[in-house]
Amino acid sequence: MASRAKATILDIAREAGVSKSTVSLVLQGSGLIRPETAVKVRKAIEDVGYVYNRGAANLRKAHSNVIGMVINDLTNPFFAELAVGMERVFQAAGVVPFIANTAENPVRQEEVLKSMMEQGVAGLIVSPARGTTPGAFRRIEAAGVPVVFAMRRLPESRIPAIAPDNRRGACLATEHLIRKGHRRLAFFGGSSDLVVYQERLGGFLEACDAFAIPVADRTIVEGETSRKGGMACLETALAISEPPTAALCFNDAVAFGVMLALRKRGLEAGTDFAVVGFDDVAEAEHYSPALTSVAVDTAGLGERAAHVMLKMIQSRTTRAEDHIGAVSLVVRESSGPDRNSQVGDAA
Amino acid sequence: MASRAKATILDIAREAGVSKSTVSLVLQGSGLIRPETAVKVRKAIEDVGYVYNRGAANLRKAHSNVIGMVINDLTNPFFAELAVGMERVFQAAGVVPFIANTAENPVRQEEVLKSMMEQGVAGLIVSPARGTTPGAFRRIEAAGVPVVFAMRRLPESRIPAIAPDNRRGACLATEHLIRKGHRRLAFFGGSSDLVVYQERLGGFLEACDAFAIPVADRTIVEGETSRKGGMACLETALAISEPPTAALCFNDAVAFGVMLALRKRGLEAGTDFAVVGFDDVAEAEHYSPALTSVAVDTAGLGERAAHVMLKMIQSRTTRAEDHIGAVSLVVRESSGPDRNSQVGDAA
DNA sequence: TTGATTTATTGGAACGTTCCATTTATAGGA
DNA sequence: TCCTATAAATGGAACGTTCCAATAAATCAA
Numbered sequence A, B: 001m002a003s004r005a006k007a008t009i010l011d012i013a014r015e016a017g018v019s020k021s022t023v024s025l026v027l028q029g030s031g032l033i034r035p036e037t038a039v040k041v042r043k044a045i046e047d048v049g050y051v052y053n054r055g056a057a058n059l060r061k062a063h064s065n066v067i068g069m070v071i072n073d074l075t076n077p078f079f080a081e082l083a084v085g086m087e088r089v090f091q092a093a094g095v096v097p098f099i100a101n102t103a104e105n106p107v108r109q110e111e112v113l114k115s116m117m118e119q120g121v122a123g124l125i126v127s128p129a130r131g132t133t134p135g136a137f138r139r140i141e142a143a144g145v146p147v148v149f150a151m152r153r154l155p156e157s158r159i160p161a162i163a164p165d166n167r168r169g170a171c172l173a174t175e176h177l178i179r180k181g182h183r184r185l186a187f188f189g190g191s192s193d194l195v196v197y198q199e200r201l202g203g204f205l206e207a208c209d210a211f212a213i214p215v216a217d218r219t220i221v222e223g224e225t226s227r228k229g230g231m232a233c234l235e236t237a238l239a240i241s242e243p244p245t246a247a248l249c250f251n252d253a254v255a256f257g258v259m260l261a262l263r264k265r266g267l268e269a270g271t272d273f274a275v276v277g278f279d280d281v282a283e284a285e286h287y288s289p290a291l292t293s294v295a296v297d298t299a300g301l302g303e304r305a306a307h308v309m310l311k312m313i314q315s316r317t318t319r320a321e322d323h324i325g326a327v328s329l330v331v332r333e334s335s336g337p338d339r340n341s342q343v344g345d346a347a
Numbered sequence C: 001t002t003g004a005t006t007t008a009t010t011g012g013a014a015c016g017t018t019c020c021a022t023t024t025a026t027a028g029g030a
Numbered sequence D: 001t002c003c004t005a006t007a008a009a010t011g012g013a014a015c016g017t018t019c020c021a022a023t024a025a026a027t028c029a030a
Helices: A009-016 A020-027 A035-046 A054-060 A077-090 A106-118 A134-142 A167-179 A195-210 A229-240 A251-263 A282-286 A298-314 B009-016 B019-025 B037-046 B052-061 B076-092 B104-117 B134-142 B167-178 B197-209 B229-240 B252-264 B282-286 B298-314
Strands: A065-070 A096-101 A122-125 A147-148 A163-164 A185-188 A218-221 A244-249 A274-279 A293-296 A323-325 A329-331 B066-071 B096-101 B122-125 B147-150 B160-166 B184-189 B219-220 B245-250 B274-278 B292-295 B323-325 B328-332
Touching: A009 A035, A020 A035, A020 B009, A035 A298, A035 A329, A054 A065, A054 B052, A077 A096, A077 A282, A077 A298, A077 B076, A077 B096, A096 A106, A096 B076, A106 A122, A106 A134, A122 A298, A134 A147, A134 A251, A147 A298, A163 A167, A163 A298, A167 A185, A167 A195, A167 A244, A167 A274, A167 A293, A167 A329, A185 A195, A185 A229, A185 A251, A195 A218, A195 B009, A218 A229, A229 A244, A229 A251, A244 A251, A244 B134, A251 A274, A251 A282, A282 B274, A298 A323, A323 B282, B009 B019, B019 B037, B052 B104, B066 B076, B066 B104, B076 B096, B076 B282, B076 B298, B104 B122, B104 B134, B122 B298, B134 B147, B147 B298, B160 B167, B160 B298, B167 B184, B167 B245, B167 B292, B167 B328, B184 B197, B184 B229, B184 B252, B197 B219, B219 B229, B229 B245, B229 B252, B252 B274, B252 B282, B298 B323
Parallel strands: A065 A096, A065 A122, A122 A147, A147 A163, A163 A323, A185 A218, A185 A244, A244 A274, A274 A293, B066 B096, B066 B122, B122 B147, B147 B160, B160 B323, B184 B219, B184 B245, B245 B274, B274 B292
Antiparallel strands: A096 B096, A293 A329, B292 B328
């Protein structure tokens, strides 16, 4: 089974008694080949244990069938879901997406992008690492390889982005808290170097403005976008003189951290302090108490991003429109009314 | 910036006024080149926006610098952690791992493996999808590409596997439950087509035997390895006449499902029913109640797998030894004593 | 039968690299 | 000065494909 040195198209040609061109045609499923010849060739392919050399083929074929997905944190189930959504549509299109993780490290991201370019990817879907410099994609754009940003965008960049309506989601969630009677509100986690952060915080402030919450009653605590970060945020916020009674968190991970910190203090999320998350990861529903969160349809955004990418490749363009995904607030147990408020549960 | 048609080594040569061979040497960091020449060439590379064509290079260079990681379920944070562990060591070695997800689908896995082979990977680290046929890797082995299994192994295969000591972990956990006074024990989730399942169940039964638990008091419920599966398992188990008072779960996802189902019934894990998970994902610690689980050092296993792979590539072999990782039981709140037992909390 | 048309098949020239065998330039020793 | 040794740079032949233009075989119309 299979000779030592790897078989090429010529070995197959010899084995089947045809020319290399014929073998190539069969490999591409050309209709020009007489069926019986094709069968003969295919048998030879089996016999010699041939594996197609896509590198060699790409040397002639202009573009490849691989698309790169560069993701900033695979450990976050949120991004894993995104990846899965994309894969679904790529699979149907016969493209194989290769995923790489940058672990939120711009240097690593640079390496990964370089490697993918060298590999000759047809396109790149990227969720950029925090701190990515605007110039990081200049060379890739110059090379004419289409890029789409997913979930995150870069401050000043003409690269199309697929992202949820962060501002509206945050606004919705904040309104919800205010309607529950909360008047001293916090925004927990994230940092201002992320566009997403600015959008979400913007929505929070917009709602505060709309309901005339005094600036003094808005507590904003930046922090890591992780459980640990969330725990720290709560501690910081409760230490101030007139602490908030409710918080919108940058994402669900932060929210889980906040809930954990509450429990450690003997407080209960929902009754003693209202918590709302963002992203609505699968876990949110199963937490105790179940987490109120802004659902962003992660897998759907992944599919959308993949579609945009395919279209860009097909039409050989490097431009496309941004896409803003609809969001909705999923109210669960973690966002109860303010205990000291007269307003109560209404609305 | 960057001409339209993509630049090649020859364009650089022309630009820098040297031969293509010189450029190639510079690209490989050869010491044979006079430093000033190298500088000149590197400048030209920048100027023309050159991107290295690894496909073309691999045509001559025997083998590439990319390693494929084929993972059965990226959504499971457990596997994401594994991937991250591997990436750490590959990065240090200057190899870029490309990850692909098979979504637990053998057909998809076949496509993914084929695609990676065509791409000319130097090696493959695989966590095989459920239902993988033993022959799936025959061609890859025949082609001389090293393969390592991570976390899962195949029934009859000479491919080296890196996996935790499942049997011992299950045994440890079961002993713990028995020492807590439980006498009617369950094993929840998973299915017998997985080697891992057989090992974990084996450990469970071994401990049962050691403590002379009657066969009638052992409840084994197969099911999906997800929260949903766990919920179903509990329902099934509680429906029988003498239901178990404790369960070892196939993995943490199942355990979370069991805890959720308990809460829905108004029962509390730890006090009303003891639950032990397997894998000790990050979430386990933060759950409420915190989940007792068997820690397997996921990232460590990932690193180990990556090291084995690098060694195989280096020594051009396709064989290596299996690796069995140490496990330990992390006792938290979910595994309280049996309420009706005299034995109590001792040990 | 002959020429035109269609259907199958085929050689050969790319594609962008690497690497070996040479050539050319530089320096050192007599 | 010439010869040799070393250092630096180079041309050309691969590598495994694709694709164009060309050939060969089969079919058809006259």
